[in-house]
Amino acid sequence: MKKINILFLTICILGVFSCKNELDLQPLDRITTDTFYKTRSDFDGAIFASYSSIQDFWGTSTETLSERGEFWKISMVITDDVAADNIQADGISQDIDNLQIRSSDVPYAAIYTQIYEGILRANLVLDNLEGDNDLTAEDKTVLDAEAKFLRAWFHFQALKLFGTPPLVTEVLKDINNLAQPNATQDALFTAILSDLTTAAAGLPEEWDSGNTGRATSWAAKSYIGKVNVWKKDWPSAISAFEEVVTTGPYMLMPEFASNFNYDEENNMESIFEIQFGGPFSDDNIWVFDDTHSENFKASQGIARGNYWEPGNGAPGGKNGQWIPTQDLVDAFEPGDVRAEFTYYKDGDTYYVWANGATQSLPYDPAWSSNGMSLKKYGGEHNAVGGNHSPNEQADFNNERWFRFAELKLLYAEALIEGGGDLGIAKDQIDDVRVRANLLPLPLGADLKEAMIQEKRVELALEPHRWFDITRWGIGADVFGSAWDDKYNVFPFPLSEIDRSDGVLTQNSGY
Numbered sequence: 001m002k003k004i005n006i007l008f009l010t011i012c013i014l015g016v017f018s019c020k021n022e023l024d025l026q027p028l029d030r031i032t033t034d035t036f037y038k039t040r041s042d043f044d045g046a047i048f049a050s051y052s053s054i055q056d057f058w059g060t061s062t063e064t065l066s067e068r069g070e071f072w073k074i075s076m077v078i079t080d081d082v083a084a085d086n087i088q089a090d091g092i093s094q095d096i097d098n099l100q101i102r103s104s105d106v107p108y109a110a111i112y113t114q115i116y117e118g119i120l121r122a123n124l125v126l127d128n129l130e131g132d133n134d135l136t137a138e139d140k141t142v143l144d145a146e147a148k149f150l151r152a153w154f155h156f157q158a159l160k161l162f163g164t165p166p167l168v169t170e171v172l173k174d175i176n177n178l179a180q181p182n183a184t185q186d187a188l189f190t191a192i193l194s195d196l197t198t199a200a201a202g203l204p205e206e207w208d209s210g211n212t213g214r215a216t217s218w219a220a221k222s223y224i225g226k227v228n229v230w231k232k233d234w235p236s237a238i239s240a241f242e243e244v245v246t247t248g249p250y251m252l253m254p255e256f257a258s259n260f261n262y263d264e265e266n267n268m269e270s271i272f273e274i275q276f277g278g279p280f281s282d283d284n285i286w287v288f289d290d291t292h293s294e295n296f297k298a299s300q301g302i303a304r305g306n307y308w309e310p311g312n313g314a315p316g317g318k319n320g321q322w323i324p325t326q327d328l329v330d331a332f333e334p335g336d337v338r339a340e341f342t343y344y345k346d347g348d349t350y351y352v353w354a355n356g357a358t359q360s361l362p363y364d365p366a367w368s369s370n371g372m373s374l375k376k377y378g379g380e381h382n383a384v385g386g387n388h389s390p391n392e393q394a395d396f397n398n399e400r401w402f403r404f405a406e407l408k409l410l411y412a413e414a415l416i417e418g419g420g421d422l423g424i425a426k427d428q429i430d431d432v433r434v435r436a437n438l439l440p441l442p443l444g445a446d447l448k449e450a451m452i453q454e455k456r457v458e459l460a461l462e463p464h465r466w467f468d469i470t471r472w473g474i475g476a477d478v479f480g481s482a483w484d485d486k487y488n489v490f491p492f493p494l495s496e497i498d499r500s501d502g503v504l505t506q507n508s509g510y
Helices: 002-014 040-055 070-077 091-097 106-128 137-162 185-202 217-231 234-247 256-260 326-331 337-341 404-417 422-435 447-458 465-472 475-482 494-500
Strands: 082-084 270-274 322-324 349-354 357-362 399-403
Touching: 040 106, 040 137, 070 082, 070 091, 070 106, 070 465, 082 091, 091 106, 106 137, 106 494, 137 185, 137 217, 185 217, 217 234, 217 270, 217 399, 217 404, 234 404, 256 337, 256 399, 270 404, 322 326, 326 447, 337 447, 399 404, 404 422, 404 447, 422 447, 447 465, 465 475
Parallel strands: none
Antiparallel strands: 082 322, 270 399, 349 357
């Protein structure tokens, strides 16, 4: 639409006298809201646009064109698991690593914009379902459910980040009244769970191979459990998780590393993952975004680097801007196979795709400031041509956002906190431990402490640790005197506060 508007303006400028009296001309491409939302293909395209806003958690938003991994900075680098490498990390990463949180900084504006872009796109689908179109009743049921899944998903991210963000359930059309106030958490939970309930009832249990990555009814049921954990409605969480665990389609992959290999995307452990395209074009159904389908492997802090030149550090600079903390490394028990696939250290073989081939060489501790680098989504299975663009600067491997392993640990948490069957809770934790080559917990073990430990090492370098720290209220335990309780929620972007003219209220302390 930006291109269309610019072209229309140019024509008006060139022919101002004939144009000023003919402003009722049809748009040059003749696609309007009234003419677009007609066929199932039209609506599929519109729903994919909402999905693509999730891809933009890595890319750019309308706030700036210099965003790189902003969401992972405020969900990973900020934690006790990841540090900004003082050799090559950018200044914002360094500040966030030191708990310097400012409402004027790029990450908060970027993610806020991307979330509410996704909500708008979902609402546009819902707004047009009952119009004059060619959809069948079944089409409408599925699309209504899918749009509500996405609307709930985005609102849930906003709730976790900002605490009391606006609740937007309709397309706002009055340009003079676009600002929305803070919603209460009760209102947000009610709306999110209502949308997920509709999604669980209306979505298919699985999609055909041409629609891989679209939300399913089982994904919606899984999120009902997860949202209820955040709500601390333990009975509802237990009920949802029990159904998924006992009758759902998911399983733990036999090998932990399988969850992050390029050739094992969308496997049986994956509940929901961010789909990326490649290797030569925007060939993924989600790709209706503004930044193409390239990922650059956001969660590893790997952006566009130099080509590999001898003596120029890690090949292509692809060892990343962020590094594992010693505290995370020490959290792994002896014999835990997850450590091997989570970080590089001295003595490891380093794999990267460079100069048109898989390169393997000894990992050099001099490549990072503490002698280690992040490895999840790295390794031999990902240093392959199909996972990289022809210019070798983009990584197409999907981000696994919600895995069955996480669900099992959330199920254990709900049982522990909600007075459920502790034997079942122990089984969930033990399943995750045994897959990691560890022994089951001894009888009488502190299950809550064990759950917290397993969640940290199992999900290391995935964007969950920060939100666990804040909802468990353990910030002071983790960060000591550097902690301030205001960090339990992030600041609303200063740009949004200014635009709202007082309608949106800033979180306390910012």
